[in-house]
Amino acid sequence: GESVGLHLPTLSVQEGDNSIINCAYSNSASDYFIWYKQESGKGPQFIIDIRSNMDKRQGQRVTVLLNKTVKHLSLQIAATQPGDSAVYFCAENRKDSSYKLIFGSGTRLLVRP
Amino acid sequence: ETGVTQTPRHLVMGMTNKKSLKCEQHLGHNAMYWYKQSAKKPLELMFVYSLEERVENNSVPSRFSPECPNSSHLFLHLHTLQPEDSALYLCASSQDTSRSEQYFGPGTRLTVT
Numbered sequence: 001g002e003s004v005g006l007h008l009p010t011l012s013v014q015e016g017d018n019s020i021i022n023c024a025y026s027n028s029a030s031d032y033f034i035w036y037k038q039e040s041g042k043g044p045q046f047i048i049d050i051r052s053n054m055d056k057r058q059g060q061r062v063t064v065l066l067n068k069t070v071k072h073l074s075l076q077i078a079a080t081q082p083g084d085s086a087v088y089f090c091a092e093n094r095k096d097s098s099y100k101l102i103f104g105s106g107t108r109l110l111v112r113p
Numbered sequence: 114e115t116g117v118t119q120t121p122r123h124l125v126m127g128m129t130n131k132k133s134l135k136c137e138q139h140l141g142h143n144a145m146y147w148y149k150q151s152a153k154k155p156l157e158l159m160f161v162y163s164l165e166e167r168v169e170n171n172s173v174p175s176r177f178s179p180e181c182p183n184s185s186h187l188f189l190h191l192h193t194l195q196p197e198d199s200a201l202y203l204c205a206s207s208q209d210t211s212r213s214e215q216y217f218g219p220g221t222r223l224t225v226t
Contacts, residue, residue, distance in 0.1 A: 099210040099211070100169070
C-alpha cells in the first residue's frame with residue numbers, strides 16, 4: 001500500500017557530527033514533503049519543506065534532499081547539538097489533497113555529549 | 114510557543130465518561146485540525162475545519178465529536194471511549210487549507226481506563 005516510512009527508528013550521533021535521517025515514500029503523486037521535529041512534551045514543529053520540482057533545499061544547519069527516482073527523502077543536520085535531540089518525522093502531501101499530510105513513523109535522534 | 118494552546122494537557126477518563134478537549138489558536142488562522150498520535154502508529158489526521166466548516170472526517174468513530182464555534186477555537190468532545198483511544202491528541206492550525214505550514218499545539222495526553 002501507499003506509505004511514508006522511515007529506515008531507522010533510532011539514530012545516535014556524537015555532538016558536533018552531522019546527522020542524516022532518511023525517509024522513503026511510495027506514492028509518486030506526492031509532490032510536497034515536510035520535515036517536522038517533535039521534542040518531548042511538545043507538538044511537532046516545522047523544520048523545512050521541499051517541493052518535487054527541487055532536489056535540494058537548505059535552511060539553517062539543515063538540508064533536505066529529495067530523490068524522486070528512488071522515492072527517497074533525507075534530512076541532514078550539520079554540527080548536531082544536544083538541542084537537536086528529538087523525534088523527526090517526514091510527511092508527504094499529495095496533489096489531490098492540499099492540507100492532508102501523511103506522516104511517517106518517526107526517527108528518534110539521540111545526541112551524545 | 115507556537116501560538117496554539119491545548120487544555121487540558123493530561124486527562125484520565127473512564128469508558129463511560131464524557132469529556133472535552135479544547136484548542137485555541139492565536140495566529141489568525143482559518144484552518145484547524147485534530148490529529149491522533151499513538152505510540153505505535155504514525156500521526157493520523159482526524160478532522161479538518163476551514164472557516165468553521167468541517168472539510169474532512171477521516172473515518173473517525175462517532176464517539177469523537179468535533180466542534181468549531183469560531184476560527185480560533187476547536188473542541189473534541191469525547192464519550193464512551195475505549196482503552197485503545199488512549200493517545201496524544203494534537204491540535205494544529207494553518208493559514209488556510211492550501212499548502213500552508215501547520216502549527217501544532219503541545220497536545221493532550223489522554224488515558225482511557
